[in-house]
Amino acid sequence: MEALSNFVGWINGIVWGPLMLVLILGVGLFLQVGLKLMPILKIGKGFSLLWNGRTAHGDGQITPFQALMTSLSATIGTGNIAGVATAVFLGGPGALFWMWMTALVGMATKYAEAVCAVKYREQDELGNYVGGPMYYIKNGLGKGWYWLAPAFAGFGAIAAFGIGNTVQANGVADVLNTNFGIPEIGTGVVLMILTGGVVLGGISRIGAVAEKLVPLMAVSYILIGLLVLLLNAGELGNALSLVFTHAFTPSAAEGGFAGAAVWAAIRFGVARGVFSNEAGLGSAPIAHAAAETAGPVNQGLIAMLGTFIDTIIVCSITGLAIIASGAWTSGESGAALTSLAFETTLPGFGGYLIAISLSVFAFTTILGWSYYGEKCVEFFLGVKSLVPFRILWCIAVPLGATANLGFIWLLADTLNAMMAIPNLIALALLSPVVFKVTKEFFASGGATEPDQTPAE
Template identity: 50%
Template sequence: MSSILAINKAIGDFVWGWPMLIMLLGTGLFLGFRTRFIVIRKFGYILKNTVMKMFSKNSGGEGEISAFQAVSTALAATVGTGNIAGVALAIAVGGPGAVFWMWLSAILGMTTKFSEVILAVTYRTRDKKTNAYSGGPMYYIERGLGQKWLAKLFALFGALAALGTGNMTQSNSIAQSLNTAFNIDMKVVGIVLTVLTAIVILGGIKRIGQVTEKFVPLMAAFYIVGAIAILCINAGQIPNAFGLIFGSAFTGHAAAGGFAGSTLMMALRNGVARGVFTNEAGLGSAPIAHAAATTDHPVRQGLWGVFEVFVDTLVICTMTALVILVSGEWTSGLQGAALTTKAFQSGFKGGHYIVSIGLTLFAFSTILGWSYYGEKCTEYLLGEKFVKIYRLIYIPLVFVGSIGGLQAIWAISDTVNGLMALPNLVGLLFLSGVIVSLVKDFFKDPDRIRQNEEYMEAIPDKYKPRDVE
C-alpha cells in the first residue's frame, strides 16, 4: 500500500501542479481567442439570460430537467469546501495577491466551462425507452472524436473520483465541522447524512434537480448574506482589502504577523489553483449535469456554464477572500477553514456558525452532485444495470468518510479527479471548431427557439455525431 500511495503522490503532484494549471489556463485562453472572447463581450447578455431567468419555465427544446435545475446540480457539486477552506489556504500561503490570480483564472474558466457545456449538449444521447439523457466528456470524446478508449478513461477517472473527492472527503468535512461547532457525535452526523443522501439520489437526476434548485440558492444566499453583513460592519476596510489584492498580485507580500510572506510565484500558483479547482472548469465534471438540461441550442445552455463559474468563484470565493482580508486575520498564521472561521468570528459574535453551517451545506450539496457524475460515468463504462450497484457502494461510503475511514482512497480519488482533465482537454481542443461553429450559429439569432436539433446543421460534417441514426 505504501508503494501505491507513493506512486499516487508522484502523479498527484503532476496533476495538481504547474503542468496541469498551465494546460487548463492555456486551453481557456485558446478557446477564448477562437470564440473571440464572446463570453466577455456578451457578458451582459449572459447575465440577462441566466440571472434574470432562473425560475422561468423553458420555452422550447428537449431535455430531462430544466436549465436551472441542471446548473443547480452542477453548482451543488462545484460549490464545496474549497470555497471556504481553499480560498483561505490560498491567501495564507500566497498572500492577498492570490485573489487577483483567482479572478483571472475564473475569467478564463468561464470560456472553458461554456465550451464544455456546448459540447455536452451537442453530443448527448437519449434513451428512447426511459427518455433519459446522457452526456459529458465521455460522449463528446467518443461521438465527436471517435476515441472511445479515451472516453472510457475519462469515465473511469470520474467514477472513482466521485467516491472519494465527491463523497468521503465532503462527509468528513461536515462531520468535523459540526462536531467542532456543536459537539455532535461524528457517527450520528454520518448516519443522518447517509440517510439524507439516500433519499435524494435514489430518485435519480429529476429528484436531485428538484432538491438542488431549491437548496443551492438558499445555501449560497445564507453564506453570502453572512459575508455581506461582516463587510458592511467593516466597510471602511474594503478599499484597503482591494489595495492588498492588487498591490501584491505582481510582487508577493512581505511577512506580517504570523504570515510567513509570499513571492509572486506563490501568489500566482495558489490563486490560479484555487480559481481552477473551485469552479472545476476544464475538469469535465459539470457538463455531465448540463447535458440533461431542457434546451433548444447547446450555446443557450452554455450561458449557464458561464453563470456557474461566475457564482462559484467571482461571487462566493470573493466573499470569503474579502471577509478574511478585512478582518486582518490573514496574518494570524492560521490556514484553511480555521482561518475563515476566525475571520467570520471577528466580524460579529456567532459568525463562526456561518462558516460551520455554510461548510455543511456546501459539502452536502457536493455529495449530491457528484453522485450523479459517478453514476453517469459508471453507466457509460458498464451499462445502466450497474448504476444501482454503484449507488449501493456510494451511499455507505458517506458514513465511512464521516468517521474518517479509508483515507488512502481519498488520496487516490483526489489524483484521479485531476486526471479527469487530461482526456477532457483533448476533447475541448480538438473539437474547438464545433464550438466556434455553434457559437456563430446561435448569436446570428440568439432569441430564436430552435426545433429538433436544427443546430446540427452548423456542425462541420467531420464532427457530426458518429452514432446518430
C-alpha cells in the first residue's frame, strides 16, 4: 500500500506540477486572446443574461440560472475556505494575486467549455440533454481523438467519489466534531439522508435546490467576510500591498510563516485557484449542457461568471481576511487558518461561522459532483446506470465521513487534475469553433445563435 501511495504521490507531483499549470494557464490565455478579452469586457452582459436566465429560453432540463448555480454548488466549496488558506500558507500573500490571474484567464476557459458543451450536447434515451468534455470530444473532434472522451469520463467518475463525495463528507464530519462535538457517524447519516433527498431526484431537483441554497450561502459568506474586512479596514491597504509585492518578490519568514519564493506564490496560487474554480478541469460544462438556453454563446456568457464569482469575489474575501487580520503569520494552515482569521476579528463566534460555512459549502459540492459523476458513468453504461449510481453515491457519504481518507484524497486530487488533460486538448482543438460562433453572435448584435441541433 505504501508503494502504491508513493507512486500516486509521484504522479500527483507531475499532474499538479509546472507543466500542468503552464497548460492550464496557456490554454486559458490563448482562448482569452483569441476571444479578444471578450469574457472580461462582456461581464456585464453575462450578469444581464444570468438575471434573465431565471426562466427557460430553449431546450433543456434546467434554467440557465439553475445551471450556473449547480456548477457553483460544486465549485464554491472547501477550496474557498481551506484552499485559499493553504495557498497563502505555502506561497505567501502573493499567492492571492496569482489566483486572480488564474481566474481572469479561467473565465475564457469556462466560457469555451460551456459553448462547446451546449453546441455538441446529445439527448439520451430518456430525452434528457447530456454534454461535457466527453461529448464535445466525441462529436466535435475526429475519430483519432475519441480516446480522450472515455479517458475524461473515467477520470471523472472515479475522482467524483473522492473529491466530490467522501472527502467533502469527511471535512464536514471533522469540522462539526471539532467545533460542536457531533459524532462523525451522526454527521454522515444526516448528510446521507439530505443528499439522497436531492440527488435521487436527478438534475431537476439538484438545480431547484441549488438555485435557492447557493445564492443564500454565497451571499451570507460574502457579507460575513466583508464585515471582517471592515473591522480590519486599517490593515486592508497593507494587505493589498503585500499581495502585489509578494507576487513578484519572495516573502520573508515572519512569525509562524516560513517564508516563500516567488515560484511558490505562483505554483500554489495557480493550483489552488484552479482547484477552487475548476476552470479547465471540465466538470462545470456537464451542468451547463443541461441548460434550457437560447444557444451556446448565451450559456457561455453565463458560465464564465462562475469563475468570477468563485475566485475574484469569494476567494478574495477569504484571502484578504486572512492577510488583513494578521493570521497568515500564525503558522496555521487550511481551514484552521481561515477560522483563526474570522475568530480573531469576531471573537466568540467567528470560528463557528466558518465551521457552518464549510459544512454548507461541502454539502452543495456533494450535490453538484453527484451530477458530474453520474454523467461520466452514463457515458459508459447508459441511463440504466443512473439510479444505481445515485444510491451508491448516497451510501459513500457516511463511509467518507468516518474513514481515514489520506490515500483517497491523494488519488482523487490526482485524477481531478488528470481530467484537465483531455479537456484542455479538446478546447485547444475546438477553439476555432468557439471563436467562430462567438464572432457570429456578436456580429448579429446577440440577437441570434448558431445552430445547436443535438448530435445523434
